[in-house]
Amino acid sequence: MRSDAILSIRNLLFSYGTREVLSIPELDVRAGETLALVGPNGSGKTTLLKLLNDLIRPSSGSIRFEGRPAAGDPGLRARSVYVHQSPFPLAGTVYRNVAYGLRVRRVPEPEIRRRTEGALELLGLSGFARRDAKRLSGGETQRVALARALVLEPEVLFLDEPTAQTDRASGDRIRTVLADIAARGGTTIVFSSHDGAFAEALADRAAFLEEGRLLRIEAGRARRPAPKSHAPEFPA
Amino acid sequence: MNPFLGALELILSGDREIFLIAGTTLRFSFWSTAFSTLPGLALGILLANHRFPGRRAAAAVVSSLTALPTVVIGLAVYSLISRSGPLGRLGWLFAPPGVVLGQTLLALPIVVSLVYTGLSKLDARFTETLVTLGAGRLRRLASTLFEAKYVLASALLNAFGRVTGEVGVSMMLGGNIRWYTRTMTTTIALDTSKGEFERALSLGILLLTISLAINALVHAAVKHEE
Numbered sequence: 001m002r003s004d005a006i007l008s009i010r011n012l013l014f015s016y017g018t019r020e021v022l023s024i025p026e027l028d029v030r031a032g033e034t035l036a037l038v039g040p041n042g043s044g045k046t047t048l049l050k051l052l053n054d055l056i057r058p059s060s061g062s063i064r065f066e067g068r069p070a071a072g073d074p075g076l077r078a079r080s081v082y083v084h085q086s087p088f089p090l091a092g093t094v095y096r097n098v099a100y101g102l103r104v105r106r107v108p109e110p111e112i113r114r115r116t117e118g119a120l121e122l123l124g125l126s127g128f129a130r131r132d133a134k135r136l137s138g139g140e141t142q143r144v145a146l147a148r149a150l151v152l153e154p155e156v157l158f159l160d161e162p163t164a165q166t167d168r169a170s171g172d173r174i175r176t177v178l179a180d181i182a183a184r185g186g187t188t189i190v191f192s193s194h195d196g197a198f199a200e201a202l203a204d205r206a207a208f209l210e211e212g213r214l215l216r217i218e219a220g221r222a223r224r225p226a227p228k229s230h231a232p233e234f235p236a
Numbered sequence: 237m238n239p240f241l242g243a244l245e246l247i248l249s250g251d252r253e254i255f256l257i258a259g260t261t262l263r264f265s266f267w268s269t270a271f272s273t274l275p276g277l278a279l280g281i282l283l284a285n286h287r288f289p290g291r292r293a294a295a296a297v298v299s300s301l302t303a304l305p306t307v308v309i310g311l312a313v314y315s316l317i318s319r320s321g322p323l324g325r326l327g328w329l330f331a332p333p334g335v336v337l338g339q340t341l342l343a344l345p346i347v348v349s350l351v352y353t354g355l356s357k358l359d360a361r362f363t364e365t366l367v368t369l370g371a372g373r374l375r376r377l378a379s380t381l382f383e384a385k386y387v388l389a390s391a392l393l394n395a396f397g398r399v400t401g402e403v404g405v406s407m408m409l410g411g412n413i414r415w416y417t418r419t420m421t422t423t424i425a426l427d428t429s430k431g432e433f434e435r436a437l438s439l440g441i442l443l444l445t446i447s448l449a450i451n452a453l454v455h456a457a458v459k460h461e462e
Contacts, residue, residue, distance in 0.1 A: 055364050082368040088361035091383045101369040148369065 006031040006156065006188050007052055007070070012061035014047055014212075022047045022212040024061075029190055034182045036199040036220065037192040039209035045192035046085065048209070049158045052190060053082040078105075080156035085192075086165055087145030089133035094125060094144050097133045101152045119151035124173050139170025146174060150181075157181075159191035163198065178202060243437035253415075254435065258442050261419040264332065265400040268339030269392055272347050276395070277388065279344075280351025281377070284358075295352055301345035306338075306404030313338040314408055330411035335419075338405035343395035350394055354387030355380065386457040393457065397450040401443065 005028035014022040022044040029035055029052070037045040050056045051063060054070050054077065063070040070076050081101070090097050099116045107115070120126050123143040128136075133144060142165050149157060162178065163171040175198055181187050182202050193199040199206060203220035246254060283295050315321050317328045317337070328334035362383060366376045381388065399405075403421035410417030412426060420439045427436035 050364070053368055055367060077367075077370055080368075082364070084361050084364070086361070088359055088365045090362075090365065090379065091385070100371075104370045104372075104375055152369070 004030045006066060007190075008064045008067075009052075010062045010064075012051070012063065013059050014044075014051060014056070015059045020212060022051070024048070024214045027207065027214060027217075029188060030204075032185050032188055033204045034189040034191070034202055034220070036203035036206040037190065037209060038196070038199055038206050039192075042211070043209040044212040045209055046160050047212075049082060049160050049190060049192060053080055053158045055082060076156075079154060080158065081149040081152055081154045082158040083145050083149050083160065083162060085161040086138075087141055087148075089136065089141055089144060092133060093129065094120070094131050094133050094136070095129040097144055098125075098147045098151050100148060105152075115151050115153075119147040122150065122177060123147040137167065137170075139166035142166050143170050143173060146177065150177075154187065156188045156190070159189065161192055161194065163193070163195060175202075239433045239437055242434035243441055246434060246438040247441060251438070254438055254442070256415065257418050257420055257423050257439065258446075260332075260417070261400060261421070261443075262446075264335050264339060264406070264419060265396050267336045268343050268399050269347075269396045271336065271340040272343035272395060273392060276344050276347025276391070277351055277381075279348040280391075281355060281380070283348070283352040284355035285380075295349075298345050298348045298352065302349050304342070304345070306342060306402045307408065308404075309338050309341050310405045310408030313341065313405070317409070329409065330413060330417060332410070332417060334409040335406050335417055338409045339399040339402065342402060342405060343399050346395040346398055347391050350391035351384075351388060354384055354391065357387075358384060390454050390457040393450050393454045397447060397454070400446055400450070 007029040009024050009027040011026075012022065012024040013020065037048060039045055047056070051058055052070070054063075054073065057071055065073050065076040068075070090100060095116060098119055099112050102112045102115060117126070117129075120129060123146055125140070125143055125147060128140065128144070133141070136144065142162065146159075146162065159178070163174050166174060178189065178191075179202055182189055189202075191199075191202070200220060205217055205220055207217050208215040279298070283291060283298070313334065314329065317323045317326065317334050319329070326333070328337065358380070362380075363376065366379055371379060401421060403419075403425060406412070406417070406419045406422045407425070410419065410422065412418050412422040420443045424436045424439050424443070427433070427439075
């Protein structure tokens with residue numbers, strides 16, 4: 001395992017019944033890097049993201065978070081968050097959705113308000129706080145889900161096709177926010193994308209998957225400056 | 237006089253006994269639904285959210301119990317609370333607690349089955365979202381209840397509607413005692429057999445009104461959920 005790996009996979013196998021869905025002998029995710037998972041539909045990108053976030057468990061092999069088994073690790077749960085390709089809005093308002101994770105963490109109410117409003121503003125959702133989260137467009141729902149994740153100031157962000165369900169404006173906003181977070185460093189981002197140009201521009205490295213196999217890993221754009229903080233900078 | 241007009245006149249005149257009978261019916265239905273709520277929710281959530289051997293068989297049994305004839309429940313509870321039964325000392329036979337106990341057993345599988353069905357339909361992304369946002373077991377349970385609140389309301393209203401309209405349990409365990417355990421359905425049965433159609437019809441109209449109101453609420457809940 002590399003010394004700078006925050007997540008490491010060894011001999012990972014994931015199957016549905018007898019059908020093998022994903023098999024990765026070795027993969028390290030480095031702390032602070034942005035790793036793109038690239039591959040066609042059914043290549044195992046979503047499965048890999050969910051495995052890394054401990055939403056599903058491997059059939060065999062190991063995933064370690066900072067050297068510890070990722071399964072059931074409270075540190076991984078507290079410091080990482082996963083955003084679905086087609087996010088599920090919780091019942092209630094947009095504000096309730098974005099504040100949910102903070103309430104779970106028993107953050108004081110004034111801080112919840114400050115951070116929630118900041119996350120909403122960051123994603124261009126300031127006027128949406130009281131809107132019913134179930135009645136938003138795909139792009140708006142995706143932005144709410146990203147705000148719901150970013151408000152937690154995660155150290156590791158797992159994003160499944162973050163711009164796939166979006167209209168152009170929402171997609172642009174999400175790309176800008178993610179590029180900004182990646183440029184500042186400090187946050188480890190693992191994301192899947194069909195958008196080759198976006199993946200190329202955002203990622204430090206790209207892992208190419210096909211039919212559940214890791215084909216190769218390529219370097220992305222140039223290395224960034226040393227990380228300052230993992231927390232996204234919300235508007236004041 | 238036309239029996240229908242006579243029935244309407246009875247209702248509009250505010251006949252004391254008719255409204256007392258309607259009140260007794262609603263009181264029994266309220267308490268039996270209330271008593272079935274907590275175990276019904278718990279069992280429905282258990283069936284929907286936990287994997288254990290025999291889960292599908294248990295769900296099938298619960299589903300079958302929703303169609304259990306009321307007289308069978310009446311008979312089973314009668315054997316429990318009759319003077320010679322294990323709970324005979326409580327004196328619940330031909331008294332409101334006996335009716336409420338029987339109706340609770342009638343409502344319970346309905347609540348369990350509808351809660352189970354409703355929660356089973358919840359998107360897998362819902363639970364994953366709660367987990368990834370850090371929600372623990374209790375928080376997830378509370379969030380699930382909030383997410384499925386219209387499904388739960390629909391389950392309770394369905395159970396309430398079922399017990400309001402049943403006759404077997406009320407007749408066998410309540411004994412149709414005037415001013416005490418007489419309900420709308422047992423009165424309708426009695427009055428019809430005596431040829432007192434106006435009173436039977438007036439209670440029928442009230443029962444139908446209550447059923448329609450409950451159904452309207454159920455539909456509103458389901459529509460809101462969709």
